[in-house]
Amino acid sequence: MESMKPWLGGITLWYLGIYIGLCNRRSYSLGLAGLLILASFVWLGIKLAGGESEAIPGLSSVALGSAGVGLLATAFMLLVGKPVFSALSFALAILGIGILLLLNQAAFLMAATILIYAGAIVVTFLFVIMLAQQRGETPYDFLPREPFLSCLAGWMLTVSLALVIVSFRHRPEPTLSPAPHALEQSSRSAESLEPLIRQAQLTLTKVIEALDTKQPRDEIVLILDEKTDSGIVFTSVMESLRHPMVWNEDKSILRVRRNIEKNYELLLNAIAGVPLDYGTARKEAVELLQQLGQYRELLLGARVLTNRTSAADTRGLGKALFGYYFLPVVFAGFLLLLATIGSFIAGKPAAQNLGE
Amino acid sequence: MLLSGINLIAVLIFATGAVGFLVRRNVILMVLFAELMLQAVSLNLASAGFLHGDYGGQVLAILVITVAACEAALALVFALALYQRKSTLDISQWSQLGEEVIGEKDKGIPYAAGAASGETPQITRAL
Incomplete structure (x- = not known):
C-alpha cells in the first residue's frame, strides 16, 4: 500500500x-x-x-x-x-x-x-x-x-x-559475463563489452523464449552485410528492405558460423544493433540457435532487461492473425455472423409489433 | 519494468466507465459506457503486448473489438425493441421484464389458466 x-x-x-x-x-x-x-x-x-x-x-x-x-x-x-x-x-x-x-x-x-x-x-x-x-x-x-x-x-x-x-517490482538483474574463449578472440575487455552483451543477450533470449514457447513470430531473416561482413541480424523482411543489406539464407548460415568463430564482438554488434520482430518460426533460426550452442547456456540464463522491443510491424500482426491466431480469428468471424443473425431475429418481433 | 503509466490511465478510464454504467439511466449511454470499458481493456492489452514485444496483446484487442461490435449491435436491437413497448430509454422502467400469467396465483403453476380445458393460456405482459 x-x-x-x-x-x-x-x-x-x-x-x-x-x-x-x-x-x-x-x-x-x-x-x-x-x-x-x-x-x-x-x-x-x-x-x-x-x-x-x-x-x-x-x-x-x-x-x-x-x-x-x-x-x-x-x-x-x-x-x-x-x-x-x-x-x-x-x-x-x-x-x-x-x-x-x-x-x-x-x-x-x-x-x-x-x-x-x-x-x-x-x-x-x-x-x-x-x-x-x-x-x-x-x-x-x-x-x-x-x-x-x-x-x-x-x-x-x-x-x-x-x-x-x-506495486510491481523489477526482477533482479542477472550477473552476466562473456564467454571466456570469445573474449580471447575479442580486442576489447570484458567491462567494455558488457552493455553490448546485455543487449545481445536480451535479443537472443527473446528469440529463444519465442521459439521455446511457440509464440507467434515474424520471419526471422538472416541478413548479411556484404561490405562489412558484420554477421547477422534477426529482423523481419520489411526491416531488411530498410537496411541496405544483401541477404541469402543458405549463404548467411555459413557466414554466420564463420563469424561466430571469427569474431564474437562483431556477432554481438550485429545482434544488438537491430530490434527484434516476431512472426512465424523459421527453420533457419532454429538451426542458427543450435549453432550458437556454445553460447546458448549463457544466453538462456539472461533475463529480459528491457521490454522496449518492436512490435510495430502491421505486416507481422497480419501474419500473426492469420497464422498462429487463425482459430481465434475464425471464431471472431463466427461470432460476428451469429450477432448479425441474432440482431435480425431479435429485431423482427419489434417490427411486427409496429405493424400491429 | 513490465507495466507503464498507460496501464494506469487505462485503469482509470475503465473504472470511470464502470461508474458511468452504474450511474446513468439511459440505456444507450449504458451501452456506450460498456464500450468505453472494453476500449480501456483493449488499451491495456495493447500496452502489455508492446511491453512484452508480442503481437498477442494486439490480437486479443482485435478480438475484443469484435466482441464489442457484436455487443453494440445486439444491445441496440434490444434497446429499440424495448423502446417500442415502453417509449422510453430509462432503464429503471424496464426493471420488471417478467410475464404475468392469469391464474398463476390460483393454481400455483405457470400457464395454468385454461390448461385443464385445453384452451390457449391467456398471457398478459407486465410491460
Missing part, C-alpha cells in the same frame, strides 16, 4: 469531482467538479511524467496530452446531461485512446478502433438517440442512480487495480 500513496490523492480527487458533478447539476457545482477533475489530472500527470514509482516509467508529453484528452472526455461523457453530447465525447475519448494505442506501436489497432468506434458505432448510437429522443434531453438523464455508492465502487476498483500495477 506504501507504493499507492502518491496516486491516492489524484484518484480521490477524480472521484470526488465526479461525485459532486453527479449530485448537483447547477453551474457552480459543475464548475467545482470540473476544477477537481482538472486538479486530479494535473496531480496524476505530474506523477506520471516524473516516473514517481519504480514500476512506472515517465510518460512523454504526447502520451500525457492524449491521456488528458481521453480522461477529460470520459469525465465529460459521464457528467454531461444530454445523451448526444455524451456520445460525441465518447468519440473524443476514443481519439485520445487511439493516440495512446499508436504510442504502444499498435498502429493498425488505432486505425481500426477509430474507424469502428468513432466512425461506425458512435454514428449508429447517435442515430438511435436522435430517433428516440428528439427533444434532446429527458428528465432521467439528469437523475443519477446511486452516485455515492457508484463513485465509491469506482474508487475502490481503481485503487485495487492500480495497486497491482504500481
Whole structure:
C-alpha cells in the first residue's frame, strides 16, 4: 500500500469531482467538479511524467496530452446531461485512446478502433438517440442512480487495480559475463563489452523464449552485410528492405558460423544493433540457435532487461492473425455472423409489433 | 519494468466507465459506457503486448473489438425493441421484464389458466 500513496490523492480527487458533478447539476457545482477533475489530472500527470514509482516509467508529453484528452472526455461523457453530447465525447475519448494505442506501436489497432468506434458505432448510437429522443434531453438523464455508492465502487476498483500495477517490482538483474574463449578472440575487455552483451543477450533470449514457447513470430531473416561482413541480424523482411543489406539464407548460415568463430564482438554488434520482430518460426533460426550452442547456456540464463522491443510491424500482426491466431480469428468471424443473425431475429418481433 | 503509466490511465478510464454504467439511466449511454470499458481493456492489452514485444496483446484487442461490435449491435436491437413497448430509454422502467400469467396465483403453476380445458393460456405482459 506504501507504493499507492502518491496516486491516492489524484484518484480521490477524480472521484470526488465526479461525485459532486453527479449530485448537483447547477453551474457552480459543475464548475467545482470540473476544477477537481482538472486538479486530479494535473496531480496524476505530474506523477506520471516524473516516473514517481519504480514500476512506472515517465510518460512523454504526447502520451500525457492524449491521456488528458481521453480522461477529460470520459469525465465529460459521464457528467454531461444530454445523451448526444455524451456520445460525441465518447468519440473524443476514443481519439485520445487511439493516440495512446499508436504510442504502444499498435498502429493498425488505432486505425481500426477509430474507424469502428468513432466512425461506425458512435454514428449508429447517435442515430438511435436522435430517433428516440428528439427533444434532446429527458428528465432521467439528469437523475443519477446511486452516485455515492457508484463513485465509491469506482474508487475502490481503481485503487485495487492500480495497486497491482504500481506495486510491481523489477526482477533482479542477472550477473552476466562473456564467454571466456570469445573474449580471447575479442580486442576489447570484458567491462567494455558488457552493455553490448546485455543487449545481445536480451535479443537472443527473446528469440529463444519465442521459439521455446511457440509464440507467434515474424520471419526471422538472416541478413548479411556484404561490405562489412558484420554477421547477422534477426529482423523481419520489411526491416531488411530498410537496411541496405544483401541477404541469402543458405549463404548467411555459413557466414554466420564463420563469424561466430571469427569474431564474437562483431556477432554481438550485429545482434544488438537491430530490434527484434516476431512472426512465424523459421527453420533457419532454429538451426542458427543450435549453432550458437556454445553460447546458448549463457544466453538462456539472461533475463529480459528491457521490454522496449518492436512490435510495430502491421505486416507481422497480419501474419500473426492469420497464422498462429487463425482459430481465434475464425471464431471472431463466427461470432460476428451469429450477432448479425441474432440482431435480425431479435429485431423482427419489434417490427411486427409496429405493424400491429 | 513490465507495466507503464498507460496501464494506469487505462485503469482509470475503465473504472470511470464502470461508474458511468452504474450511474446513468439511459440505456444507450449504458451501452456506450460498456464500450468505453472494453476500449480501456483493449488499451491495456495493447500496452502489455508492446511491453512484452508480442503481437498477442494486439490480437486479443482485435478480438475484443469484435466482441464489442457484436455487443453494440445486439444491445441496440434490444434497446429499440424495448423502446417500442415502453417509449422510453430509462432503464429503471424496464426493471420488471417478467410475464404475468392469469391464474398463476390460483393454481400455483405457470400457464395454468385454461390448461385443464385445453384452451390457449391467456398471457398478459407486465410491460
